[in-house]
Amino acid sequence: MSTGVSYNDQGGAEAAVEAGQESTPTSSSTGAAFGLFSADFKKNEDLKEMLESNKESLKLEAMKRIVGLIAKGKSASELFPAVVKNVASKNIELKKLVYVYLVRYAEKQQDLALLSISTFQRALKDPNQFIRASALRVLSSIRVPIIVPIMMLAIKEAAADLSPYVRKTSAHAIQKLYSLDPDQKEQLIEVIEKLLKDKSTLVAGSVVMAFEEVCPDRIDLIHKNYRKLCNLLVDVEEWGQVVIISMLTRYARTQFTSPWTEVRGAEFDENKAFYDSDSEEKKDQTEAKPYIMDPDHRLLLRNTKPLLQSRNTAVVMAVAQLYWHLAPKHEVSIVTKSLVRLLRSHREVQYIVLQNIATMSIQRKGMFEPFIKSFYVRSTDATHIKTLKLEILTNLANEANISTILREFQTYVKSQDKAFAAATIQAIGRCATNISEVTDTCLNGLVLLLSNRDETVVAESIVVIKKLLQTQPTQHGDIIKHMAKLFDNVTVPMARASILWLMGEYCEKVPKIAPDVLRKMAKTFTAEEDIVKLQTVNLAAKLYLTNSKQTKLLTQYILNLGKYDQNYDIRDRTRFIRQLIVPNEKSGALSKYARRILLAPKPAPGLESAFKDRDRYQLGTLSHSLNLKATGYQELPDWPAVAPDQSVRNVEISAPIVGKTKQPKSDKFYSDDEDEKEEEGSDSSGSGSEDSSSSSEGLFLSVRFKHCLFPQNDSKKPTFRTSGISLFYMSFQVTTSSFGPLKTYELLHHMTGKGLSAKYHFPRQPCLYQPSMVAVQVILTNSSDHALEEIHIGDQSPASLNIHCFNTIERLEPGASVTVSMGIDFSDSTQAANFQLCTKEDQFSVSIQPAVGELLMASTMTEQDFCKEQGKLQGMNEASATITMATANASRQAINKQVLSVANVGEVPSSQNNFSRFAGQTVSSRALVLVSLELSESSGALLTINTEKSVMASMLLQDLKQALAQA
């Protein structure tokens, strides 16, 4: 037995001990259960007798011992005939142990194994599904080529079994048969195709696994099952989820167009264009060919998102990689929090997750920047975890956080773990090259480390300093001198070589020291490491060219030593250098250029992340983890330029489950006809197709209506396209100022909403759900003639938007209305909150865009405090304008009324008559907003707004100006 032999090779002594234990009655390793039977604990000979005895208990005892032998990796194959007789035993445990044995040894005793086949064939017909399943399991695990046809038949039968558990087993058996006999591929694919149609969650994971093993390239088998798989996903067992998600990632990459082109502009819109998202939207929409995400693509993203909360780390990672590879760029960041959560898990999990974060953080710093503290190294971390965290911290470093990161690094350098300290120094070097602001600070810091007591720290610092100096060699003569002084104390070869190289390269900056270093080197040359010797030769050559008067003899001496060195590299180099620099009759044209060759300006080495090119592998894969292509790795295909036909995914008779969870997109009237058809198809299971077609007709009508209304206003059209409701919103914003402090805006018109109308207003109360939310009250009215059911909020966008929805309203009678409150976190931006208002039958996309004044809450303060705070918010934080007041607004009450109608601010009692002051805070970030109005003699006034949020200030200024100018 090969295993037995290798075992003995590894631990002969151990094996002897084990053997001894078997022969002695006092075995410690077999435990209490066998302890009572210790008397008959002899050589393996008795096992055969036991197996052939009539007593069930003896047989069982024998099998237990045999399993013990197998577990230890010892051979028990000679017992095969005796064991196989028991395969038909009535005792379940005995039977199971015989199965274990069979699966282990059948390959070696093929003829004897055939004896058991008839038992399994009988069991495959058993009325009990578990017996059928386990028979198939064992039958397919016996790797005996003769029974391939029997296996094939059994698999085909089991795939049509009524029990989903048996069908699941057959999916597993497919892979086993395929590995035993790849020629069966075609037939097996047929079975896979059949099983893919299975609607049981039990089967889904296993059959996709079989698909991945047998025919991963047959993407066409997935089309019809795509939507079903997406919808089943949440209920599939966790292991199956991982497999399905990674398969669907690949599928989506072949079937949908890239969502990334669209977002090129929106990438920086996160920071830049918070306050004019409207214009941004317009820009995107007016692009030559607007990107519309395939609804199936969206379906996948939506259905995988909840799995980010799975307890299974592999599932979370699978979803994270799916989002990374498939989601529009601005949606990827929703996976961040879950990934960071995984860092609390076991060390091995951390290792893999950190590797993936390292790759992600190179491309998308912003994703992980808010969580930078989670990557701080703890002294208890394992070294490879520490190094990965260091890598991520370095990737995340930017101008804003570099000082904190460097402070962290400073503590790491002092770590006991010297390998880690050295890695930290490398990291400091990388920060220094990446962020020019801190280059000098880092360099100085590294120089300070040169006096560290630990040699590895010093050596690593030298190597890094060398690289840094190369990037900017000017005015660093001091440091080079300093390093020259250190030279005697440094023993690490790499560091010595680095110093020598620096001396040579910048020998003109240290004209006095360099020859002296060379002199010292000449003394110790023979005792140095090879790398140091090579650099000594280099230094000698460079000095010979620049300062031959002082160093000619030294150089010749070193070249002579090198000539007889044991290492042929050094001999070669010496020979080459000698020919190059020492002029003689034989040397050709080359020596003329010696100076230009040796002292050419050299490009600085780039200090790059080790994870820079890891993104060529799909995230979360073994290949990514190892940074080399693993066997069986499937390349993630690039997006197709043109999406293949979408209709292939349509299912003629859609499953009820599809109809239930399918939610039409807001842009559904612009999607293709196929999609429309599909929509109707799925609806037919519910309300009937007549209804749905009339609904789209109504919506088309409203679109047309909009176009008539603003025919000349071309630039605005795209906005209307995406959300039909923004039209109504627009018309109200114009007239807002004429209302009292409580203005009501229309959310959904009853024409558009098929009877459901919604209005909203800002009650200007602190939000109950979360302090950072703005409270919104929505009045829902049913103006139709039938009751509306299940009114609730559906999809929201942008995805990052935090909305506290109202509870579902079960039923709204005709003519009735109900007021519900919501909370929306606008994050201090006037970006509209888009969401879907859903009834049982319909979804309506609506949006709430707050006026800037509603993003504030009133705060009370005294006049002194006001002036003090105002003093702090000068310069950039101040916006002011001279405005003309309407005559009606001369009185203080009138001013208060106008200001309060625009913004939710509190009046500050004022001692001066011509001054009005108001104070407020932004709801989300609690930034102070101070408004002051100084009246002058005429109808003019100076309006000043002080706040950190300068964009808000200018918007508020506009709004106030408008309000005060109106009567």
Next chain:
Amino acid sequence: MIHSLFLINASGDIFLEKHWKSVVSRSVCDYFFEAQERATEPENVPPVIPTPHHYLISVLRHHIYFVAVIQSEVPPLFVIEFLHRVVDTFQDYFGVCTEAAIKDNVVVVYELLEEMLDNGFPLATESNILKELIKPPTILRTMVNTITGSTNVGEQLPTGQLSVVPWRRTGVKYTNNEAYFDVVEEIDAIIDKSGSTITAEIQGVIDACVKLTGMPDLTLSFMNPRLLDDVSFHPCVRFKRWEAERILSFIPPDGNFRLLSYHVSSQNLVAIPVYVKHNITFREGSSQGRFDLTLGPKQTMGKAVESVLVSSQLPRGVLNANLNPSQGTYTFDPVTKLLTWDVGKINPQKLPSLKGTMSLQAGASKPDENPTINIQFKIQQMAISGLKVNRLDMYGEKYKPFKGIKYMTKAGKFQICPYNTPFTGFSLTVLTNQIHVFR
């Protein structure tokens, strides 16, 4: 997927092997041993090791390496997660997961592994189902089995795998119906010398012990669910209900399970329940160092801080410590230089302190690092994040269950780091001084 599994103990012996496909020679573990030799600490063995024909993915728990042999591309986390699940199952079955326990129960272990994977793909990993297939060994059952020859393999075949709730077995019966929930929070924090928090976060779990008859459908609601914005659930929890209403709705597995784990991140404000004042100094040229450390409670909402244990790795140069604790006992291991002080309960009226001197190696230079201080503690009846369960309702069954909830806060990785100097850069004057020293 998973081809074979080898269990390797701390001394490097393979004491168990299991193959799910054809047999892989155990010589493949030589590559693992090589990596193990290269690693300085047992934890430093890389979890993923490539070999010419296979890939080894390993986890280390309870001083046992679980090494899985993989032949082709598979998400590494898939394997790692599974291996941890195996360890959890062993622990569940045998109480401990040690080499001795595994060897004693080698047959049960084999049966378990056989059920957990089919052809290398996970089949049954839910503890409820496994327990129906293979009964956990108890002393009584072992005795009975050996005498009567009966087995620990379930006589009845499991039903759970087929039901819509694959994590719960059917036909559960109890005379006392009870459901207990433990909210346990761990604070991970790094605090600098001046007492300001560098990072602090809370890791919480809700562990449940549910012994209810039939198919109960539970809903658990919180007073302040918005605290839970970063959660992971047991598969029984209904995602949709949570997203819409922030209510945990689930049909529980039978017995003990982890319902939920959550993370209150460093961006939120985390209350730190203890503070430490310490002053550890070494002087140049002197062979004595001074040690002074005082503990005190803060932000504990009146609850007592218990089971406090302070530990610190003193610098290598320290030979011995002669300290005087105001309460509890301390030990100093002169070999590992580990100082531990078992404080017990903190009395807010009389704060515990540990003072004294440390003797240094004569002639050795002043240690250049200050030690990091690790603290462990427990606070009963309080969840530091402020999370509170509002109510637990049961549907689907008629009886009235007994319900209980317990809160506890513990220290996780709670460190006091010795530095508080902000990074000011290294000034050039220092640099010139250094050069001076070198002359």
